[in-house]
Amino acid sequence: SKPATAQLLTRLEQDDVVTKAGVRGGGRGPRAQLWEVNGGVAYVAAVDLTPHVADFVVSDVTGAVLAEYQVPLPVHEGADVVGSFGAALTQVASEAGLATKDLRHVVIGAQGAFDPRTGLLSSAPHIPGWLGFDVPSRLSQELGVEVTIENDVNLVAIVEMTVGQAVGLDDFVMIWLSDGVGGAVVVGRRLLRGATGGGGEIDW
Known part of the structure; x- marks a missing residue:
């Protein structure tokens, strides 16, 4: 009424x-x-890990981009990953007039398979320091913000299902041609990640 x-x-x-x-x-x-x-009610960050660089973007809840920042891909081992990544995130947040604690969530898109059982990334030889190392948990602890890592093609499939070419489709397969051949499978509007996070993947 x-x-x-x-x-x-x-x-x-x-x-x-x-x-x-x-x-x-x-x-x-x-x-x-x-x-x-009101876009200022919440702020988020997205990070695209390509084979060579990491692209950082901060936006408000409406999707309006507030700042962008690009750095060489941090491929170091162990804690060095957390330090270099955290510094870049702090920088892009600062350019948006924010602190990292002001971010509601950080989502990282990476080539490779994210194992939902262990929370670890695998099959990503271009970022050896991220393999078998719980980067999201360490970043969350260090920066005080929730961090999620997901396969980059899976994230694209979610976008297509939400606002792109797959709007209204319950089932579809997406093929991604880049440095390798990636894929994503959606059934019943649900992303199928597979037992070890490699669902839909073809080759790296």
Whole structure:
């Protein structure tokens, strides 16, 4: 009902989730109040690990990009990965006027298989320091922000299913041609990762 909707919008406005965005007229009756999501209610970061560089992006919850930063791919062993990666994340957050603690979540897309049983990355020879090493947990502890790592093609499949060519499709297979041949399988709008995280992969 209109009263219930108005009450809900008022509560969301009080919590800074939405803000007024002008009015729309032209039709019969009073002009309509427009609303929009307050992008500043939450901030996130995404990192694309390519074979040579790491691309960092910070955006608000609406997807508006606030800052971008690129560094040579940190391929070092063990704790060096955490230090170099954390420094780059701090830099891009700073360029967006934020601290790392202001980020709600960090998602890392990487070539290779992310094993859901162990939380470790495998089959990623271009970043040897990340293999068999729980980078997300270490980064979360060091930076105080939740970190998730996922296969890059799986992330692309999720995007395509949400706002791309696969919108409305329940089942599809995506093939990705780059430095290797990657793939992702979606069945019933659910990403199939496989027992060891290699579901859909063809070759690296």
